[in-house]
Amino acid sequence: MNNIKRFGVSIEKPLLEKFDDFIKSKNYPNRSEALRDLIRKKFVEEKWLQTEEEAAGVIILVYDHHKRKLIEHLIDIQHDYSKIIISTQYIHLNNNIYLELIAVKGKIKEIYKLNLKLKSINGIKYISLAKSTLAKEI
Numbered sequence: 001m002n003n004i005k006r007f008g009v010s011i012e013k014p015l016l017e018k019f020d021d022f023i024k025s026k027n028y029p030n031r032s033e034a035l036r037d038l039i040r041k042k043f044v045e046e047k048w049l050q051t052e053e054e055a056a057g058v059i060i061l062v063y064d065h066h067k068r069k070l071i072e073h074l075i076d077i078q079h080d081y082s083k084i085i086i087s088t089q090y091i092h093l094n095n096n097i098y099l100e101l102i103a104v105k106g107k108i109k110e111i112y113k114l115n116l117k118l119k120s121i122n123g124i125k126y127i128s129l130a131k132s133t134l135a136k137e138i
Helices: 013-025 031-050 070-080 108-119
Strands: 054-064 085-092 097-107 124-131
Touching (some): 054 070, 070 108, 108 124
Antiparallel strands (some): 054 097, 054 124, 085 097
């Protein structure tokens, strides 16, 4: 315990209430352990970004396909990353909303670059990257 350092954090009440709900839902014993876990996760993600290894994954998008120029922007970006996109599937959730699944395989850095470009498009309602590994043994 002598390596433990204490520090204060200022946070808005509504955000703290959400954090406390998160802590409770994930059965963390306290705020400190939850915060340590979130920090560790971020550092692992950053390290994953810096590797030159290959991986596979799925980028999940939800968007209104009637949004002006959104489809054209998506297609332009996907053409730029055609070397790592191995499949795309479009699912109509209702008259306006699409769920798009983009299967990717390639250098981790390139997968992240694609994800960030897609995330920056105005009109994307939701985006998530499901990451996997190409390791022979998991």
